[in-house]
Amino acid sequence: MNKSEPLVWNKLLSEFQACTQLQYSGKLDIKNTEGQTWTFFYRLGRIVWATGGDQPLRRWYRQMARYCPELNIQKIQLRMEDISKDYWDYRLLANLYKTEQIQREQIKAIVDNTIAEVLFDAIQQANLASVSCDRNQATALEVLFSSTGVDMSMKLMQDSWQTWLETGLEHISPNLAPILKQPEQLQHQVSASTYKNFVTLLNGKSTLRDLAVKMKQSVLPLTRSLFPYIQNGTIELIQVPDLPLQVSGTQKTALPSIKSTAPLIACVDDSPQVCQMLEGILLSHGLRCVKIEDSVQALPILIQSKPELIFLDLVMPVANGYEICGQLRRTSMLADTPVIILTSSDGVFDRVRAKVAGCTDFITKPIVANKVIATIEKYLQAPSLKQD
Template identity: 25%
Template sequence: MQGQLSELDIRSIFQLIDIGQQTGELCIESFDDQGQPNSWLMFFANGGILYAGRTNEQLERLQDILHPLNLSINWADVDLSNLAPLRPPEYGALWWLLENNHLTTQQARAILCRLIEETLFEVISLHQGQFSFRFRASLSPQLTDFSISPLVKRAVRQLQGWLQLHPHFSSFYDCPLITDPHQLETSSSLPSLLAMANGKTPIIRISRHLNRTIFSVADGLYPYVQRGEVQLSHPSSVGSKKATGPITGTVPRVVCIDDTLSVRQAIEMMLDTYGYEVTSIGNPVKALSLLFSLKPDLILCDVAMPELEGHQLCAMLRQAPYFQSVPIVMLTGKDSFVDRVKANMVGATDYLTKPFGEPELLALVEKYVGRGNPKRLAPGTLLEQEISATLNPESWSNS
């Protein structure tokens, strides 16, 4: 089952899944006002919903929701490497917390319900985009399932309340800021709400930290916004990764991982001409260790590779703190909706469809690391000499 949201609204899709007691995965993709893609993935079993979140969801949302519990967890030490590459990391982390007795079953179910409700609140108002439902064995293991109808009704009621706050509130990612902290020092109402009005924390994150719905947070801030005591900054792009230019005087470092020699050579030639420092790696297993030494600003990664598939490599890199913010662009010969969802699920920043030309490649690289420096000094060859034997499988010995 697939189609356009303009032809079948999301509530009707949920109703069909509920009535038909369907089991499978629902993928939804839409674009924001700036043309940036956003996508969500939801798992169902016999019509009940098991989990819902953005396809590129990592652990930030879960960490925010866990904040009121004051758990002592060093997330850098949490080993989630045994999870399947396309399994939602957030759901896997919730299971890890439950299995390691950081949460009770009741707490885990309540947190899971909150994750689902937040996602429904985000998607319920979408009228443009596309959806795809795949009938297949759903999420495993299963913590619990929730009846979709009551959750949708609650999301609709909250959305109706949210719409009453327009035009003051235009996005869940608006960041409230107290205009005059001294004026509100004596206020006894909503102290925790105002304490987070620092101009940097969006409404959706405030709601998680305070264990409140997005609408109730906005509704609590509304009187202060009306009186001008709190102002809202409106982000230019919601849910998208910001492009960052290179630091002055530095050369953006790009690593290309592709098992096809001709592709690596073409990318090296194009990017080197425009002043980028390019390293190509032919073997994904070797790449996994070399990347920690190279510390690239951008990674271009092929999808279909032997030994270690590109999605798996991306998922592994996203577990390391350093690579959680490094843009990773998947190079793929396919351009289907499902393939884009898979890329987003493992934390890929973007994708580039093969075959591509110089203009497409340069536009994408500039988007994430800015322009290169054609006048840069010739790079040293020491690192290249040290790792040249491992970069290209064509030079390996059969011994």
């Protein structure tokens, strides 16, 4: 274990132990200074469900694909009312069980492995930033399925984390996606069949955990096998957004009513996924949104729509975020509009260059709802925005 881990681990461990000893019922939120939150639901001192992090939908779909392969998860229609609570994923499992689409044994496996994943992510990310723990007894989860005891869950997670450390993967999150950066170099290092598999699978769209499920193996040996190529730069690990939310036709009636006077927020990003995610966050908080995926058309659309705040991707083809930000600052009607840079990099050089171009602030990808809303409230000096 690294030097910073014992302090963080002891803090989290003591909180988990206290919840168990007090026979606590409610939820425990673990937050780090980067804005990430992991939530553990307790019932009489037992962890019965866990959620949170940056990729809850991706995690839910992955667990379903792993333990319920007979179920066509693409046909599962999610409604806004299904995801209006922070344990929406648990409620969906309950609905599938009540309609006899999945069995109790499958749900137990999903519950146990979801708790294990969230525990792992919380301890890994907590080592990169300080954490706080908050209990809330007002949120009680109706327990429908049993889970592995807290002691066993913690033991499994601790063993998994220790093995991850010993393998040298301390700073590698299993939620990152591998992408080939030097295919020509790789072609000379592996067999033709292995190279073909690499090209097919390592496209920057599936995380290490996603790939492990597709390849029907554990994420540890998979990551360990890719590690040499990551070290020599042949493969790069990148952050990816959560899977887009596909909702049924009830979305319009379930969303808050949006007044024409509500703040208009622009999203300029060549990724349709990022634009869709931001739109979902904004609409669910009663805000208006204009999506711009073509960087060339960004300036004229922004001048026409006159948004009150702009989220701007840094890396785009033809016209990048630096250039667009500079153009905005030279346009009188948008010169003072807050421009929030969306970036996958947290490098000092990028921040300095963007500040010179006139940006207001930064948000590091993947997009997290609470960061987006906190930024809007900060720069528009708005009261707390409407929640679902």
